[in-house]
Amino acid sequence: MLFADYALAQRLERTEAQTNAACVEARARLQPAVGATWREVAGAYALFDGPESPLTQTFGLGMFGAVGAAELTELEAFFAAQAAPVAHEICPLGDEALPPRLAARGYQPVEYTNVLYRALEADYAPAAASNPLLRTRRIGAGEEGRWAQTAAGWSTEMPGLEAFMLDFGQITAHSAGAEPFLAELRGQPVAAGGLFIFDGVALLAGASTVPAARRQGAQLALLDARLHHAAARGCTVAMMGARPGSQSQRNAEKQGFRVAYTRTKWLRAR
Structure with a gap:
């Protein structure tokens, strides 16, 4: 425990x-x-x-x-x-x-x-994909802009935030320790998730899905992919923050996370 x-x-x-x-x-x-x-x-x-x-x-x-x-x-x-x-x-x-x-x-x-957390075992295995049309992957060099655009996709629902979120995503993707992930549906990016690794702890952050692709399993697939990657990198603990009672918290709890504190x-x- x-x-x-x-x-x-x-x-x-x-x-x-x-x-x-x-x-x-x-x-x-x-x-x-x-x-x-x-x-x-x-x-x-x-x-x-x-x-x-x-x-x-x-x-x-x-x-x-x-x-x-x-x-x-x-x-x-x-x-x-x-x-x-x-x-x-x-x-x-x-x-x-x-x-x-x-x-x-x-x-x-x-x-x-x-603040939610879970232990990570070295042999952590991702669950079977709930949507066979989804593919998750870590972005390659030069894809930071594409990741930032996907991460800011939800901001179209809140006019005035698009430019800020796109800029913030670019900064995040270029930060030391950042390992950004994309989820693609039929080859098109539909969701983004951030991963930062420090001293054996994996911080999952910046998860978002474009409105047109919601409820198709992208967030759970991204969460699973990042946990698998972090375990392979030697992390023993994963953490994330979520608004109390939010869908992000529910997704995390489905993957074995528990609330450490508020x-x-x-x-x-x-």
Whole structure:
């Protein structure tokens, strides 16, 4: 059994922090005008990827070191220097004194994420395909744009997000540690999923299906393919985040994932 204890939470939180720091470094390399940067404070990673990016926040705060007034002031100064909002995503297995300390400084909880995990065995075998017309594969060099376009396919349902999601997908696909996957239906890309590997932990992220190809098994096929690839690469743990009660969570639970904990995102009112 792999228990959802403090030691596991540290591994999961550090993996996500490293993944997102790699994305920030890719942004700094590919789009230097954004001024993307990150730093470590009290063991947490403070990331700036642009004022509107979901990566602009801290990860792992309260999991790797004491967090008092001095550390919070340092973090707030980091984001203030970038003219960015201040947000911290907090694991409940960390410093119990941190949430009331954040509340006292004007932060409010604004978002919840279930962090799910499962053990990975070296002989993990993918299940039989539910749709024989689907093919999953890791993208090759030069296909980052194609992957990003597929990953942003759902954004057509939310006007105004297309350009942002396409840009964000390009950055993600070019990040260190990224191993993007595509699902193709009759040879056409219909779904995309991200995979990042750090220190034996596989983070599954960025899963999306274009609206016209939903309910045909693409997401489960992508999930299975990435787990198989991660196991072959020596990973012993897989993780992913999902909105509580979402279809993504249900898909993960069908593949043996369990909820490790629910993270809370705290945002400081300007």
